[in-house]
Amino acid sequence: MEGQLLRLEGNTFQDCMDRLGLELYPGDYQPVRAAGPKGDTKNDGYCPKARVFFAAHATRGERIDKTKAKIRGDLEGCLQEHRDVQVWRFLTNDTVPGEVDQFIDNELRPLYPGVTIEVWGLKKLADEISKLKKEQVDRIIDVITVDEPEFEVVLLDHMKTGRDLWPILSGCFGWLPHEEPDDCTDEEQDLIDSAIQSFQDWSDISGDIEFSRSSVRDAQRSITSILEELAEKKLALFAATADDYPLTGGPSPFLGTVAIFRITRVSGKQPEPTDA
Template sequence: MWTRDDYWLAIHFKLQLYEAMGEAFQRLVADVLMAHYQDFVPVRPSGSVGDHGNDGYVRSLGVFFQVYGPANVQEREAARKAHADFAKLRRHYPDLKSYRFVLNDRFRGIPASVLDELNAMQRETGIDCQAIGAGHLLGLFRGLAAEARTLIVQGVPGDLPDWIDPRAVAEVLEHLARYDAGWGDISKRLAPDFDEKIRFNGLDGFAADRLRSLSYQVGSVDAFFQVRDPALAQAVAQELRVLYAKSQQSIAEVDEDAAALRYVWMIKRIIPPDARKRPIVLKAYREAAETVLAKYFETCDVYDTPGTSGRTA
């Protein structure tokens, strides 16, 4: 579960990513990689020779990293650098098996031209080429032991202001509430069958209609996780599984409206207390909360799956 310390550590690391440029970004990435890989070796340029496109490597895996943290990312320049440094690595490091181009995209997403260049390099050489952005780095950071995270950010305050929500789900809610998710194609329907699951759980009327409607915006949640931090999706799933279990304890199964009551019960508790104080903000957060619930209804993290012993159809 997300703790207050986890939240503070992640916030301080994210701020470092937003502010780090050039060598400062390279040092920050090296700190994370050294904590993540036992045999990661950072490389510093040597005189006029430079670093041969190598900012660090994991010898046991043959993974080489090039780290690029400009003040402002220019797509064509970033793609050019990814290609040029890869060519240097191939000339100077015959044990190259995987190439990681680490770009400080400041959570905006890796530019398409960079991804296209890496894909072309992989097709041409057969060497695994991937980009690592700020969201991926945050995911690596969150996976470290608390002691390592604290050392990287050099400590954090012990308390949180009352208006800050430290939960993992709060990050998703804030994004969805601020930006229009839009209406896309119906998502992949990871649940065995969306409508079947609705019927199996005894959902009808308002709750069923809202789940069907908001399922068209679930893609916006997936897009958020891909750019911000893929590991965050699992943290939110864990929080919602716990929340659903609590709803089952609070609302008796024998109540004929149990499924709908649990739906409203969870929505009320997903929305942060500070948002409930402002009607206009509350409306945006309520729809964001329902979109998140639709996402995790699909992935079977809340409510029961047809064919399980969770309830009787």
């Protein structure tokens, strides 16, 4: 979920947040778009009954001072343009830096004690969306409801080290559901779930650490350690990527590379490559 939200930019992120508002406040939430000389009146969407106002802004990679100025400007503009604002909620698909959080708590909240000022960052958004029913989640993230596209056969390679797996993790935009043996014990299941989550976490931050060779090596060593834990349980990871997979819905979906993970139980001999 966090990975899907993280990749949204501009109007795509705002559209996603509109769909979230419609699910959280059915019959109340109203999307707002800029029109005319007054723009959107510092209001990206609101609930006339609950008096909750939203500002959605994809802040990924933005300077802290720019984010602070954006938050202050949107909040003060909203309060000037609208009456009886009970809750003002800033939505972003990034993790809010501590400096920004301090700015909100130490400067903005004391200035406007009658307004509940909230910031929903990446993890908060992912958590709130995950609480909803599957069909609601599908509507929010605009999941394609037609059959998944057919792929050509993809050869999965045995991943022995972090160096083997890193090109796949750093080059993908999403993940297909992983496969695993049917006869896993609870301990093995926990190990597999933890391993897959770690691979996805490394993939999410791969773009942030690619500039540092030492950081990449640290990541690869951590991945190697996970693969060794799997090997101790006679489990092997096979992986590959598939290109041009629809990551969003709609008539013109965003296509991207996805990772394919398969965990297999192995005997003492070297496992052979397998097809996806």
